[in-house]
Amino acid sequence: METESRTLEITILSAEDLRIGNKPVKKNAFVIVSIDSFNNKATKIDRYGGSYPSWNDKLVMDMPMQTSFITLQVKYCKGSSGGEKPVGFARIPVTDFIGGYSPETCLQYLSYRLRDPKGLKNGIINICLRLKEALHGCSSQAAAASASGIGLGIPIDGRRDLGVVTGIPIWSGYPSNSLSR
Amino acid sequence: MMGNCCSDVDGGMTAVGGTAPSTSAANQNDAADWYFKSRGMQGLFSQIELSFSATNLRDRDVFSKSDPMVVVYIQERDGAFTEVFRTEVVLNSLNPTWITKYTITYQFEIVQILLFRVFDVDTQFHNVAVKMLKLEEQQYLGEASCALSEIVSKPNRSLTLDLVQREESVPSIHSQHRGKLTVHAEECFSSKTTAEMTLKCLNLESKDLFSKTDPFLVISKVVENGISIPVCKTEVLKNDLNPTWKSVFLNIEQIGSKDIPLVIECFDFNSNGKHELIGKVHKSLADLEKLHSAREGENLFLPTLVGHDNQHKVLKSKLFVEKYSETVQYTFLDYLAGGFELNFMVAVDFTASNGNPRLPDSLHYIDPSGRLNAYQKAIYEVGEVLQFYDADKRFPAWGFGARPIDGPVSHCFNLNGSSNYCEVEGIRGIMMAYTSALFNVSLAGPTLFGHVINRAAMIASQSLAHDAKKYFVLLIITDGVITDLQETKDALVKASDLPLSILIVGVGGADFKEMEILDADKGERLESSTGRVASRDIVQFVPFRDVQNGRTCVVQSLLAELPTQFLTYMRSRDIKPNS
Numbered sequence: 001m002e003t004e005s006r007t008l009e010i011t012i013l014s015a016e017d018l019r020i021g022n023k024p025v026k027k028n029a030f031v032i033v034s035i036d037s038f039n040n041k042a043t044k045i046d047r048y049g050g051s052y053p054s055w056n057d058k059l060v061m062d063m064p065m066q067t068s069f070i071t072l073q074v075k076y077c078k079g080s081s082g083g084e085k086p087v088g089f090a091r092i093p094v095t096d097f098i099g100g101y102s103p104e105t106c107l108q109y110l111s112y113r114l115r116d117p118k119g120l121k122n123g124i125i126n127i128c129l130r131l132k133e134a135l136h137g138c139s140s141q142a143a144a145a146s147a148s149g150i151g152l153g154i155p156i157d158g159r160r161d162l163g164v165v166t167g168i169p170i171w172s173g174y175p176s177n178s179l180s181r
Numbered sequence: 182m183m184g185n186c187c188s189d190v191d192g193g194m195t196a197v198g199g200t201a202p203s204t205s206a207a208n209q210n211d212a213a214d215w216y217f218k219s220r221g222m223q224g225l226f227s228q229i230e231l232s233f234s235a236t237n238l239r240d241r242d243v244f245s246k247s248d249p250m251v252v253v254y255i256q257e258r259d260g261a262f263t264e265v266f267r268t269e270v271v272l273n274s275l276n277p278t279w280i281t282k283y284t285i286t287y288q289f290e291i292v293q294i295l296l297f298r299v300f301d302v303d304t305q306f307h308n309v310a311v312k313m314l315k316l317e318e319q320q321y322l323g324e325a326s327c328a329l330s331e332i333v334s335k336p337n338r339s340l341t342l343d344l345v346q347r348e349e350s351v352p353s354i355h356s357q358h359r360g361k362l363t364v365h366a367e368e369c370f371s372s373k374t375t376a377e378m379t380l381k382c383l384n385l386e387s388k389d390l391f392s393k394t395d396p397f398l399v400i401s402k403v404v405e406n407g408i409s410i411p412v413c414k415t416e417v418l419k420n421d422l423n424p425t426w427k428s429v430f431l432n433i434e435q436i437g438s439k440d441i442p443l444v445i446e447c448f449d450f451n452s453n454g455k456h457e458l459i460g461k462v463h464k465s466l467a468d469l470e471k472l473h474s475a476r477e478g479e480n481l482f483l484p485t486l487v488g489h490d491n492q493h494k495v496l497k498s499k500l501f502v503e504k505y506s507e508t509v510q511y512t513f514l515d516y517l518a519g520g521f522e523l524n525f526m527v528a529v530d531f532t533a534s535n536g537n538p539r540l541p542d543s544l545h546y547i548d549p550s551g552r553l554n555a556y557q558k559a560i561y562e563v564g565e566v567l568q569f570y571d572a573d574k575r576f577p578a579w580g581f582g583a584r585p586i587d588g589p590v591s592h593c594f595n596l597n598g599s600s601n602y603c604e605v606e607g608i609r610g611i612m613m614a615y616t617s618a619l620f621n622v623s624l625a626g627p628t629l630f631g632h633v634i635n636r637a638a639m640i641a642s643q644s645l646a647h648d649a650k651k652y653f654v655l656l657i658i659t660d661g662v663i664t665d666l667q668e669t670k671d672a673l674v675k676a677s678d679l680p681l682s683i684l685i686v687g688v689g690g691a692d693f694k695e696m697e698i699l700d701a702d703k704g705e706r707l708e709s710s711t712g713r714v715a716s717r718d719i720v721q722f723v724p725f726r727d728v729q730n731g732r733t734c735v736v737q738s739l740l741a742e743l744p745t746q747f748l749t750y751m752r753s754r755d756i757k758p759n760s
Contacts (some may be wrong), residue, residue: 091712101642101676106645112714113713124714
């Protein structure tokens with residue numbers, strides 16, 4: 001019997017080389033973890049970390065079976081006025097930690113490239129996560145596929161890997177040679 | 182034996198003593214250890230004590246039992262054995278347990294061969310000091326030999342060996358029984374509380390306007406008589422007046438206690454070895470812990486010669502303790518004792534750029550005189566060290582970049598020629614499979630690592646799923662630059678969270694500049710095509726070049742990093758030796 005959602009324990013560890021407008025972020029960075037628009041949690045604010053903040057903040061969230069991505073948004077608070085500005089975001093395909101090399105209930109350490117709202121590279125975020133419940137032995141590919149919420153793909157080349165492609169939007173009026181730093 | 186053919190400046194600039202948390206030195210050897218390490222001898226240095234006992238020794242004396250003594254020899258680089266230690270003489274026993282222990286420094290990255298000879302000391306010498314005894318005047322009872330790693334990798338750290346006659350290499354059915362010798366190893370430090378600290382300085386004063394300041398710290402402990410003994414030093418940071426160094430790990434028992442006074446000196450690195458003192462502080466570990474919790478800094482000072490009292494010139498530079506935490510740190514040997522293993526896997530490049538194996542200028546040429554080619558040397562040098570840590574000595578071995586008979590090019594085929602299983606038995610098995618594969622495949626191309634890395638990752642992944650206590654080491658030997666850099670990066674990023682380290686050895690004369698990108702020590706963290714970044718640096722790359730004196734040290738420097746990679750993996754996941 002499959003349950004409708006699983007418990008995800010995600011610890012936001014740290015981030016590296018965060019910038020805003022080409023200058024390093026000075027302070028007050030934090031991260032919002034979103035599974036969907038209503039299911040989000042935020043870490044505490046790191047007041048002193050600057051552009052290399054560390055949180056080590058463990059968040060426990062419900063992750064429905066159909067989830068394809070988890071989004072991490074790094075923001076910072078501008079002083080006491082309370083305004084938040086986005087620094088960067090990363091999208092983690094669920095297949096990176098389910099059905100990958102490590103067992104799902106095993107603590108997995110992952111790191112991702114952050115991109116700012118314009119799509120430029122903006123640092124790296126480090127997390128670790130694990131699922132609390134194991135998926136009870138479904139040997140059938142169909143059951144496993146529906147559990148991870150990804151459509152049953154036809155493997156190319158005999159590979160089991162149902163890889164997910166992450167696209168980076170190109171914005172119009174945007175210089176083509178600044179995609180990479 | 183310590184292999185110090187590494188360049189002095191590089192060695193002098195690396196952090197020493199306070200990096201690998203399990204580095205421990207017996208108190209009396211601190212300064213000597215630091216001396217060696219500051220000259221670039223990296224690696225895991227642990228002090229081990231060997232103790233000896235024997236059973237069923239031959240009875241040579243007519244009226245009483247033998248009076249045995251053990252003499253220990255170490256094998257030097259040239260193969261000769263040098264005597265290093267003698268136990269005391271136990272009187273009148275064929276099943277002795279000796280009390281005196283031999284302390285030896287365990288170095289992971291080299292094979293330390295030991296020879297033990299047991300002698301019956303003649304009655305007339307019983308009052309002579311053991312070190313004055315002439316061995317040729319004693320009765321030889323037998324000998325045994327083994328590698329130090331064989332002893333420490335046993336679960337109970339005890340190895341029992343059959344004693345044999347000098348001329349035999351293995352006991353035969355004709356050899357008379359000479360008894361057995363048991364060697365037991367203990368790490369010198371039993372307590373392992375370690376303090377981890379991140380130190381930083383602000384506003385260092387530069388010594389003069391024209392030269393840059395390359396600061397590093399030396400932490401010493403002050404013992405009686407005010408003598409200070411260096412404990413560790415940080416890495417050298419280039420041109421930084423507000424440096425933050427990587428964490429240092431100090432074994433509290435090695436220092437003595439948290440209240441023992443420490444001296445932290447900040448030097449400006451000079452490649453001629455005459456480092457200039459920028460400033461220092463006197464603090465104990467307990468003081469540093471307080472500095473951390475109060476988030477305060479301590480001003481550095483310079484001792485001045487002027488004045489009667491110890492006048493100090495207080496500087497505006499300050500030392501801060503960014504991080505301070507204490508943990509119980511298990512050592513690499515603790516994990517071995519807990520049943521953990523290192524599993525060796527090897528992949529060999531069979532691309533056409535190596536040259537026709539039948540011609541002497543090929544990198545794959547099998548010399549009939551027995552001289553090993555670069556591939557064989559690399560396999561042997563890495564394998565002979567790692568084999569002791571692998572319980573079943575069955576090693577997966579693959580080739581890539583060749584066409585097995587009548588087949589398409591394969592980028593991961595079993596070296597043993599089987600289509601079902603990839604393992605071979607022992608280093609000898611690898612050598613035999615390699616030689617036979619050479620004449621059964623057609624060298625082709627291109628050079629792709631992705632398939633081999635994925636295969637190794639699958640093996641590591643399956644082991645993880647079964648909760649096995651294994652850490653995998655994949656050795657890839659290649660002559661050229663890879664064609665699928667991005668695919669390789671993707672495979673590495675995916676595998677970066679597994680208990681796996683990858684050693685890449687480049688043979689031949691190619692320009693391996695691109696390969697260095699894979700080694701995060703020399704470049705940035707690897708990024709996959711999907712935006713995922715490697716969570717650990719699991720790759721080390723080194724070009725394999727023969728050194729004039731016939732013994733390479735490059736492979737050793739690769740291997741020296743392994744215990745630290747293993748420990749980092751275990752500690753970050755809070756996996757304990759006895760789990």
